[in-house]
Amino acid sequence: MSECGWLSDRIPAVALGRAEWTQQEVQHLSECRACQQEWEVVRAASRLGESLVPAADPEATAASVLHRLRRNREAGRRRRGAWGFAGFAAAAAVVAALWTGGADRQLDRGPEGASVVAGQLAIPLPELEILQPAELDSVLQMLDEPSAAAASADEPDLRDLNSDELERVLDSWEG
């Protein structure tokens, strides 16, 4: 490495006061215009904005940043809670949808049975958001009960049907 290259690598450390020139380097610097210019540029850059330092009060900045971080953490917790609840509501909606599908298959029993089932399923899902966890459990239980009943009632009936009746059931499902 040339002497200029060597000096160039050392300039930032000396400009920042972390190192000192050797006699040999001082000698080179006094004779080399290119190195003098580099020294001037780097030293000026190392001091840029020095007068601005007191402008930002570190204590106030720290307090403000910590305050924002606390708020951000709280908001994060609320968001996570909301997402958890949304997931729960979505799960409830899926259960309801599946159950509704099961109820559709009961339409061959006649419109009265279907309307009763529909009435049981008339749970306005958007309103799930205002329910407490215990209330949501109740909703889920309510959804589970008729579903189980429907399943148990459905299977023997279908098994009892002959092929013509099953055909009609299928036709009615397909519309």
Next chain:
Amino acid sequence: MPGPPKPDTTTDPALVAAYRSGDERAAAELVRRHAGPLGRFLYSLGAEREDLDDLIQETLFRAFRRVESWRGGASFRSWLLAIGSNLLRDQVRKRRGKLVSLEDREIADGADPHADLAAVETGDRVREGLARLPRLQREVFILRAQEGSDYGEIAAVLGTTPGAARVHYHHAVKRLKELVR
């Protein structure tokens, strides 16, 4: 009665670990250590004086919010400066590349107009020149000139190689020398 532990005697990695464990005093100490150099760095990169406090605060906020992503490959300060640099770049982009007008810049309060004139003029020219450099050249140069970072660390922070960082630095020096001449 023994007071709380003195965080200012602790290393940055220890302070970061303490903050991750919930010690807010550690974060406050990190802010005290790095807010000033961060401000100077952003100013050198062309941030406007009146934007500095907001930029510093936003940089620190973003850094602490995702402090888990600091792995210690580069120093905490270098990592912080890189976040600040990205933030400043976004701001400049939003303002459609508006650069700082050095004519509008006030000379530091209390500066001796005669003794410091040459230094202030050189500083102004350097800052003006920095604003004209490509981003990587500018950032490499400032990290080296203000932080004394070595090329390995600069490369880790800026996502380049040490060799490329060295080349960027020398390009920056060459162009700045032409301006100051």
